[in-house]
Amino acid sequence: MKVNSGLQHQENPTNDRSFIKATGGGAYKFSDLFKEKLGISLEKEDEMDCLVTGANFLLKAVNHEAFTYLNGQKEFVQIDHNDLYPYLLVNIGSGVSMVKVDGDGKFERVSGTSVGGGTFWGLGKLLTKCQSFDELLELSRRGNNRVLDMLVGDIYGGMDYSKIGLSSTAIASSFGRAISNNNELDDYKPEDVSRSLLRMISNNIGQIAYLNALRFGLKRIFFGGFFIRGHSYTMDTISVAVHFWSKGEAKAMFLRHEGFLGALGAFMSYERHSLDDLMTNQSVQIPVDASCGTDTNCNQLERDLNETESMQCSVYQA
């Protein structure tokens, strides 16, 4: 669920209620719980609307919001506000939504895949027995995907398959090596399993994203969603996939506030729906690393991006 940071409180003896804007599945799932435990109503906003509103806002309002990431190097992209649209927004949450954005409030969800963040977390939990997403991510950082992935070189005696543009180190078949011996799951290190899984899923998302960009002639692909978490290997793999499939023509771009798109869009919907009732009288700081948990890569990246930066948001109170 994406919850915005503003709490609106209406003082009225006959209708005393507080509500916050929320979006995503959790806005439905936890609605009763919020009401029961906190006396707060969740006002549901459409998830795709919020994602696009949040992304458009960030890309226009925040300097250095978007960056490319390849071989551990990030490079900020200067966005010309007059030349932002159209673009493809790929949001990786539990599943993956691919949205063609043509302007403010103008968008179409053109594709998606059920192989997303939930797949990594779910399959990873089963295969490695780890207890948290952060643990799984940390495992992947230390793993080697070559233990389980079958490379082109494994099939072609260490050679490239140059005729079709595949180097010997390209993955021919994710997890394909597991068939070639009598190993059981326990014979593999959880680190290697997690690494192959992350690579398989990130690669697949990068590939589908590029094919959709190609389908609609979109120059830019922005990747967001809570799955990314500023994790270097995730971003590297997505970037390599886009680079590979586009033959170097396209570049994956990532968003600094990748996990907040929906929450930000929900927050901004106060303005869309009830501006007349609202007045700005307070401000809060949203830390940029709030989506990062304990992931060391992510924290490092955020440190690289900006040690102390926070985002200024208004809280509305009636």
Ligand SMILES: Nc1ncnc2c1ncn2[C@@H]1O[C@H](COP(=O)(O)OP(=O)(O)O)[C@@H](O)[C@H]1O
């Ligand atoms: N600390 C975390 N706990 C669980 N999942 C996390 C965590 N950090 C990142 N994720 C990833 O985020 C995904 C959920 O993303 P989110 O945008 O919250 O989706 P949803 O709207 O479906 O809840 C998970 O499937 C997982 O891949």
Ligand SMILES: CC(C)(COP(=O)(O)O)[C@@H](O)C(=O)NCCC(=O)O
């Ligand atoms: C249903 C969803 C929009 C929900 O968003 P999420 O909570 O995963 O961020 C998303 O999971 C999704 O787009 N799934 C992929 C479905 C598909 O196109 O196959």
